[in-house]
Amino acid sequence: MKQFHLIVRGRVQGVGFRYFVQTLALENHVMGWVRNNPDGTVECIAVASLDTLHTFVEKIKLGNRFAKVQDVEITETEPKELFSSFKVKY
Template structure:
């Protein structure tokens, strides 16, 4: 298992990006959360099997149909939170 902190830059608010992120998490059995930040970015924490987490991150980098991802900052976190699900945080 691996845990990542993710910040997504670009046109990612008001375009269904959090919903898209949640869908990608469910498809890849990723647990954690996603939320909009006041600076216009989207922040997420994601835990899962390394290969599935890599697929999840690749899909996030590609973006949803209405978004335009310009940059993704990734930071691996050494300890797991053992999230039970993936949720949207407000």
């Protein structure tokens, strides 16, 4: 299992983007979380196989129909906690 830390920039707050990411995660068996940041970005921790994570990120880049993703910053990180689901953090 690999872990990606994502920072998504663009029009990604107030458009249902976190729930879009959560749905993608559930459909692709990705564990972790997603949340809005005060600077207007969306942050995500995603844990899955490397192939699954690459597919997940490509779908995030497309966004939902209301979002406009401009950039996705991806950092592979060491898993620090064990996730059993994918949650939206508030």
